[in-house]
Amino acid sequence: MAEPRRGPRVGLFVTCLVDLFRPTVGFAAVKLLEDAGCTVEVPRDQTCCGQPAYNAGDRATAQDLARRTIAAFEGFDHVVVPSGSCAGMIRKHYPALLADDPAWAPRAQHVAARTHELVSFLVDVLGVTWVDARYDDTITYHDSCSGLRELGVKAQPRRLLASVRGVKFTELPDAEVCCGFGGTFCVKYPDISNRMVEDKAANVASTGAGTLLAGDVGCLLNIAGKLKRQGSPVKVRHVAEVLSGLADETPPIGDAAR
Amino acid sequence: MESTAHSFPENARRALQDDTLQYMLAKSRSGFQLRRAAAAQRLPEFEALRDQGRDLKNHVLEHLDVYLEMFESKVVERGGHVHWCRTAEEAREAILGICQKAGAKTVTKGKSMIAEEIAVNDHLEAHGLIPIETDLGEYIIQLRKEPPSHIIAPAFHVSKEQVADAFRAAHTDLPPDRPLEEPRELITEARLMLRRRFQEADVGITGANFLVAETGSTIIVTNEGNGDLTQTLPKVHVVIASIDKVVPTLEDVSTLLRLLARSATGQEFSAYTTFSTGPRRPGDLDGPEEFHVVLLDNGRSALLGTEFQEVLRCIRCGACMNHCPVYGSVGGHAYGWVYPGPVGAVIDPALIGIKEAGHLPNASTFCGRCEAVCPMRIPLPKMMRHWREKEFEEKLQPATMRQGLGVWGWFARRPGFYHAAARMTARMLRRASGSDGKLGSLPLPMLSGWTEHRDLPAPEGRTFQELWAERRGKK
Numbered sequence: 001m002a003e004p005r006r007g008p009r010v011g012l013f014v015t016c017l018v019d020l021f022r023p024t025v026g027f028a029a030v031k032l033l034e035d036a037g038c039t040v041e042v043p044r045d046q047t048c049c050g051q052p053a054y055n056a057g058d059r060a061t062a063q064d065l066a067r068r069t070i071a072a073f074e075g076f077d078h079v080v081v082p083s084g085s086c087a088g089m090i091r092k093h094y095p096a097l098l099a100d101d102p103a104w105a106p107r108a109q110h111v112a113a114r115t116h117e118l119v120s121f122l123v124d125v126l127g128v129t130w131v132d133a134r135y136d137d138t139i140t141y142h143d144s145c146s147g148l149r150e151l152g153v154k155a156q157p158r159r160l161l162a163s164v165r166g167v168k169f170t171e172l173p174d175a176e177v178c179c180g181f182g183g184t185f186c187v188k189y190p191d192i193s194n195r196m197v198e199d200k201a202a203n204v205a206s207t208g209a210g211t212l213l214a215g216d217v218g219c220l221l222n223i224a225g226k227l228k229r230q231g232s233p234v235k236v237r238h239v240a241e242v243l244s245g246l247a248d249e250t251p252p253i254g255d256a257a258r
Numbered sequence: 259m260e261s262t263a264h265s266f267p268e269n270a271r272r273a274l275q276d277d278t279l280q281y282m283l284a285k286s287r288s289g290f291q292l293r294r295a296a297a298a299q300r301l302p303e304f305e306a307l308r309d310q311g312r313d314l315k316n317h318v319l320e321h322l323d324v325y326l327e328m329f330e331s332k333v334v335e336r337g338g339h340v341h342w343c344r345t346a347e348e349a350r351e352a353i354l355g356i357c358q359k360a361g362a363k364t365v366t367k368g369k370s371m372i373a374e375e376i377a378v379n380d381h382l383e384a385h386g387l388i389p390i391e392t393d394l395g396e397y398i399i400q401l402r403k404e405p406p407s408h409i410i411a412p413a414f415h416v417s418k419e420q421v422a423d424a425f426r427a428a429h430t431d432l433p434p435d436r437p438l439e440e441p442r443e444l445i446t447e448a449r450l451m452l453r454r455r456f457q458e459a460d461v462g463i464t465g466a467n468f469l470v471a472e473t474g475s476t477i478i479v480t481n482e483g484n485g486d487l488t489q490t491l492p493k494v495h496v497v498i499a500s501i502d503k504v505v506p507t508l509e510d511v512s513t514l515l516r517l518l519a520r521s522a523t524g525q526e527f528s529a530y531t532t533f534s535t536g537p538r539r540p541g542d543l544d545g546p547e548e549f550h551v552v553l554l555d556n557g558r559s560a561l562l563g564t565e566f567q568e569v570l571r572c573i574r575c576g577a578c579m580n581h582c583p584v585y586g587s588v589g590g591h592a593y594g595w596v597y598p599g600p601v602g603a604v605i606d607p608a609l610i611g612i613k614e615a616g617h618l619p620n621a622s623t624f625c626g627r628c629e630a631v632c633p634m635r636i637p638l639p640k641m642m643r644h645w646r647e648k649e650f651e652e653k654l655q656p657a658t659m660r661q662g663l664g665v666w667g668w669f670a671r672r673p674g675f676y677h678a679a680a681r682m683t684a685r686m687l688r689r690a691s692g693s694d695g696k697l698g699s700l701p702l703p704m705l706s707g708w709t710e711h712r713d714l715p716a717p718e719g720r721t722f723q724e725l726w727a728e729r730r731g732k733k
C-alpha cells in the first residue's frame with residue numbers, strides 16, 4: 001500500500017514574545033496546523049526575527065538575524081508565524097534588508113514568499129473554512145497594524161471565529177487604529193503610548209464584549225496590561241487560543257489562575 | 259521658526275495635559291478620516307489615480323532641473339521674475355527686497371507653509387512692514403502669536419472661545435460688548451477686519467500648491483477665496499514656493515488636484531483653484547503690476563538621489579497627520595517645527611538636522627496608516643526608519659538604548675544562550691508576579707514607562723521551546 005500523502009511541511013516561527021510570554025499560542029498554532037494536515041517542525045536555531053534592531057536603525061544586526069532565520073527556515077514548504085508583525089518582517093522586510101547581498105537576496109526572497117501569518121495561512125493557503133472549537137462569550141477583535149496593512153489580515157480571523165460554537169462577535173470601534181505598543185515605542189514615549197492604549201481600552205469597554213482577541217502578543221500584552229491596570233474584567237487572548245480550543249488550558253493574558 | 263523638536267517628549271507631555279487641545283483633537287480627528295474615506299470611495303479610480311500621481315512626481319523629480327528651467331523661462335516670457343534661493347535667508351531677503359522696492363507698508367499674505375519655513379513674517383516685521391495673514395486660520399494664530407499646528411488647518415487646535423478672546427484682544431476699535439459666541443459672528447468680524455487690510459496692501463504674498471512648467475503659472479487652492487484678493491488687489495504679487503512644487507503640464511495638475519482635495523478635506527474639489535500667470539496684461543481687468551516667484555531650495559535638492567527623495571512627492575494634503583495616532587494624541591505643536599505628523603517626521607530632520615529633530619522619526623509605532631492614506635504613496639515609515647539608521651550610524655541614540663540593544667543582539671545571535679536566558683526570564687517574571695498573573699512594577703528603569711501606565715502580564719512560566727523539547731522527547 002502506498003504511504004498516505006503527507007501534508008505540507010511547515011516550519012513554525014514561534015516569535016520571541018510567544019516563546020517567552022505565551023507558549024500556549026505556540027501549541028495552539030501547532031494544533032491548528034496539524035488539524036489542517038500539516039507536519040509541523042520548530043527549528044531550534046530560531047530566536048527573534050530582528051525587528052527590534054531593524055526599527056532601532058541597527059541594520060547590521062537586523063541583517064545578521066535575518067540571515068540566521070532564513071538559514072533555519074529555508075528548507076520548509078511554508079514558514080508560519082502566529083504574529084502579523086513578525087510575519088510581515090520576514091515577508092515584506094527581509095528581501096529589502098538583504099537586497100544588496102547577492103548571496104542572500106534570492107534566499108531572502110525564497111523564504112519571504114513562503115512565510116505567512118498563521119490565520120491567513122489557514123484560510124488563504126490551506127482553504128480552512130471552519131474549526132472544531134467552542135468558546136462561550138462575546139468576542140471583539142483588534143486588528144494589529146502589520147498584519148492588517150502589510151499582509152491584509154482582516155477577514156480571515158473573523159471568518160474562522162464565526163465557526164467557533166458559542167461565540168458572539170461584536171466589532172470593535174476603531175479596530176484598525178494602533179494600540180500604541182509599537183515595540184520600543186511604548187517605553188521610549190510612554191505618555192503617548194498610554195494615550196493610545198487608553199483609547200483602545202475605552203473602545204474595548206464600549207463594546208461590552210467579555211473577550212478581546214488579536215493576532216499579535218505584543219499588542220495583547222499592551223492592551224491586557226492597560227485593561228488589568230484599570231481593573232477591567234475583559235479577558236484577553238490570542239486568536240489562536242480560541243480557534244484551537246486551547247483557551248481552557250491557561251488563564252487569559254494578565255489574569256490570575258482560577 | 260525656532261525649533262523645539264529636540265524637546266518633543268516634554269512638548270508631548272504638555273499637549274497630553276492640555277484639555278482644550280485634547281478636546282479639539284478628538285473632535286476633528288474622526289471628521290477628517292470619515293470625509294477622506296467617503297471621498298476615496300466615491301471615486302472608483304482613486305487608487306489608480308494615486309499610482310498616476312506617484313509616477314508623475316517621480317518623473318518630475320528625475321528631471322527637476324529641466325522642469326524648473328522651463329518654468330522660469332515661461333514666467334519670464336510672461337513678464338514675471340524668478341528668484342532662485344538656496345536658503346531661508348536668501349528667500350527672506352529676496353522678499354524683503356521686493357517689498358522695499360515697492361515702498362510697501364502693509365503686506366497681505368495667503369496661507370503658505372514655505373512662508374512659515376522661512377519665517378518671513380518676523381523678518382518683514384523686523385524691517386517695519388506689517389504682514390497680515392488673510393486665511394482665517396492663519397489670521398487667528400497670527401493674533402495668538404503661535405505657529406500653525408496643522409499644514410492645512412493651521413488653527414484647528416483653537417477653540418471658538420479662544421478665537422473670540424483673541425479677537426477681543428486685537429480688535430480694540432470694535433464695541434467691547436459685541437456678541438462673539440457664534441462661528442458666524444467670528445467670521446463676519448474677521449471679514450470686516452481683513453477687508454480693510456486687503457485695500458491697504460501694497461504687496462500680496464501667496465504660496466503655491468503647484469508650479470506649471472508649460473505655462474509658467476502658479477496655482478493655489480483655498481476654501482475662502484482670500485488668496486484671490488491677496489494676489490489681485492496689491493500692485494505686487496509674490497509667490498513663494500519650494501522647488502518640488504513644479505509639474506510639467508496643466509493636465510498633470512488636474513491629476514494632482516483630484517487627489518489633493520479628496521485626501522485633504524474629502525472635498526471633490528477645493529472651493530477656489532486660482533491660477534496666476536505673469537503680471538496684468540494690457541486690457542486685463544485686474545491683476546498685479548509685478549509678478550515674482552521666489553523659488554526655495556533650503557536643503558531639498560540635497561535629498562535627490564538619496565533614500566529620502568520620495569518625500570519630495572508630497573503635495574501637503576495633511577492626510578498622513580489626520581490619520582496618525584501619534585499626531586492625533588499630541589497635535590502639531592509638539593513636533594516643534596514647521597511640518598508636524600508623519601511627513602514632518604521625515605522632512606524636518608532633512609531641513610533642520612537629525613540631531614535637532616531626532617525624536618520625530620522615532621515617535622512612531624510604524625502602524626503604517628500614513629502610508630496607507632498618502633495620495634502620493636510615500637513610504638513614510640520606511641523613511642523614518644532610514645532616519646533611525648542615520649542616528650544609529652552617528653551614535654546619536656541614548657546610551658542605555660544602545661547598550662540594551664547590544665546585549666539583546668548578542669543573545670539573539672546565539673540560540674543556545676538565548677533560549678537559556680528566555681527560560682530564566684520567564685521563570686523570574688512568573689515568580690515575581692506571584693499568583694496574580696501580572697506585574698505592577700519592574701526592577702528595570704528602562705521599562706518603568708510601561709509599568710507607569712499599565713501592568714505587565716506575567717509569562718506563563720516556561721518557554722515554548724522548553725515545553726516543545728519536552729513534548730518531542732516524550733514522543
Ligand code: SF4
Binds near residue numbers: 576577601
Ligand atoms: S506625505 Fe502624503 S499624506 Fe502626508 S501631506 Fe504629503 S502627500 Fe499628504
